[in-house]
Amino acid sequence: MVKKAQFSILKGFWLLLFAYSCVLMAEITWRYHSFSLDANFLMIKxxxxxxxxxxxxxxxxxxxxxxxxxxxxxxxxxxxxxxxxxxxxxxxxxxxxxxxxxxxxxxxxxxxxxxxxxxxxxxxxxxxxxxxxxxxxxxxxxxxxxxxxxxxxxxxxxxxxxxxxxxxxxxxxxxxxxxxxxxxxxxxxxxxxxxxxxxxxxxxxxxxxxxxxxxxxxxxxx
Incomplete structure (x- = not known):
């Protein structure tokens, strides 16, 4: 029972981490919504x-x-x-x-x-x-x-x-x-x-x- 609870907590932690990471990636992607040629990373390209x-x-x-x-x-x-x-x-x-x-x-x-x-x-x-x-x-x-x-x-x-x-x-x-x-x-x-x-x-x-x-x-x- 304890192992099952620990697994559920660990799984929940990874789910939250992944969800948070996806939100960050969405925020990074949104920076390019104007399709500007000098936005963020493109400034060095x-x-x-x-x-x-x-x-x-x-x-x-x-x-x-x-x-x-x-x-x-x-x-x-x-x-x-x-x-x-x-x-x-x-x-x-x-x-x-x-x-x-x-x-x-x-x-x-x-x-x-x-x-x-x-x-x-x-x-x-x-x-x-x-x-x-x-x-x-x-x-x-x-x-x-x-x-x-x-x-x-x-x-x-x-x-x-x-x-x-x-x-x-x-x-x-x-x-x-x-x-x-x-x-x-x-x-x-x-x-x-x-x-x-x-x-x-x-x-x-x-x-x-x-x-x-x-x-x-x-x-x-x-």
Whole structure:
């Protein structure tokens, strides 16, 4: 009973943290609502805006669609929603998949190719965008094939990369507070910290989940 209560408290804490993070991301996104070419982050990307005709379009497509994936993806892992409202689960899933495959990941590849921090950071952001597209696409393919356990695994991987939008900013705050690094050095570090730990953690969770399923299956046969 105590363990169940502790789990509920921990789950509630993560829910509140995620909700708060989504609100912060919405606030950051709202700063670009005027589609100004010198708003916030774009103030340090004037060279790209002037030299690359497509940059401003790719940037705003990424900003406006990536934000949809956060709340949409989060609701997909609620077992109650899946069991009680399967139609709603699929519709939210369509929003998640369409926003990533159609817009957010492709635009991420484009803007990642000229990311701050040099080649080291560019490689990271390109791998992030390509991995995001691949994991999401595989999740769709497996759902069509009705391989739902593997579908869930790839959706978890996809969402781990979706959350890089949050974790990147958390790491940035932590590193600036503790070490006050050079801005370009900071970009090189958080480019990798934003998503690699997420993916490692989710791989561990997937392993534990599938290991438990395998043990349950063996017990049912014994």
């Amino acid at each position: 004037q060279t790209e805006i002037e030299a690359l005709w497509w940059y401003k379009y790719a940037f705003y497509i990424h900003v406006c669609t990536a934000i949809l994936a956060l709340p949409a993806g989060f609701t997909q892992f609620r077992s109650g929603l899946l069991k009680k409202y399967p139609q709603l689960h699929r519709r939210i899933g369509y929003v998640y998949v369409f926003s990533i495959l159609g817009f957010a990941a492709p635009s991420g590849v484009l803007i990642g190719s000229v990311a701050n921090g040099g080649l080291f950071a560019i490689i990271s952001f390109e791998l992030l965008a390509l991995g995001w597209f691949y994991f999401t696409f595989q999740a769709v393919r497996l759902a069509v094939q009705k391989k739902f356990n593997a579908h869930e695994d790839f959706m978890l991987r996809s969402f781990a990369l979706t959350c890089s939008a949050l974790t990147l900013r958390f790491w940035k705050v932590i590193l600036v507070y503790l070490f006050q690094p050079n801005p370009m050095d900071l970009y090189q570090i958080i480019a990798w910290l934003g998503w690699v730990p997420n993916l490692l953690l989710i791989e561990f969770i997937i392993y534990r989940k599938n290991h438990k399923l395998s043990n349950d299956y063996d017990l049912s046969r014994s």
